[in-house]
Amino acid sequence: MNAKRLFSQHDHDRIVAAIADAEKHTSGEIRVFVSHRKVRDVHRAAVHRFLKLGMNQTKGRNAVLIFVAPESRNFAILGDEAVHARCGQEFWDQVAGGMRELFQQSKLADGIVHGINAAGKSLAQHFPSLGANRNELPDSVIEK
Numbered sequence: 001m002n003a004k005r006l007f008s009q010h011d012h013d014r015i016v017a018a019i020a021d022a023e024k025h026t027s028g029e030i031r032v033f034v035s036h037r038k039v040r041d042v043h044r045a046a047v048h049r050f051l052k053l054g055m056n057q058t059k060g061r062n063a064v065l066i067f068v069a070p071e072s073r074n075f076a077i078l079g080d081e082a083v084h085a086r087c088g089q090e091f092w093d094q095v096a097g098g099m100r101e102l103f104q105q106s107k108l109a110d111g112i113v114h115g116i117n118a119a120g121k122s123l124a125q126h127f128p129s130l131g132a133n134r135n136e137l138p139d140s141v142i143e144k
Contacts, residue, residue, distance in 0.1 A: 005143060006034050006070060011109035012141055018113045019139040022120025028062040028083065028127045029137045030116055031055060036144060039069040046076035056080055058136050062127045064119045066112055075099065077115060086126040095119060 007015065019030050031053060039045045046067035050056060055063040061082040068075045077092055077099075084092075095118040102111035 006036070007109055007141065007143075014109060015112055015116065015141050016139050018116040018120075022116055022123065023135065023139070025124035025129055026062075026120065026127050027060050027130050028064065028120075028123035029055070029058050029135075030064045030066070030119055030123070030139075031137055032066045032112055032116070032141045033068070034141065034143045035067065035069045035071075037069070037071060039072045039074065042067065042069055042072060042074040042076045043078075045069065046078050050078050050080075053137070053142075055137065060127055062123060063137065064123065066115045066119070068108070068112065070108065075103070077119070079119075083123065083126070087122050091122060 015032055019032070022030055033049050033053070035045065046065060049067055050065045053065070055065055058080065061080045063080045064083060065078045066075070067078065075096075077095055079087060079092065095115055098118065099111040099115045102114055
């Protein structure tokens, strides 16, 4: 596993394509961040990154961050206030459970794509696309 790049080009492209596809059906935004550092408190680190990426500034407050810390063998999924209010904790727990199963099988990219697809379906239900859908945040995978 290369510290600079976790995913093969193929897996990176699959993740970016999943984000773009999910966002076609919603006004919501999805981002993926991979931390190459050991993270003690993954939720706290995810909140910090969510704010640093400006994800709390989307028009509908409907952004979702999938934060993965492979060195710590942990991850978090965060939805901004409007997403969390509509989806609730049970939804996030279900998504995390599906991702965790794939991660335990060493299928990191598949787990992330699963999370993107699940979040995208929920976003499409609660925050449908409003026609000309402006992409407020980049779809790229961030690795730091």
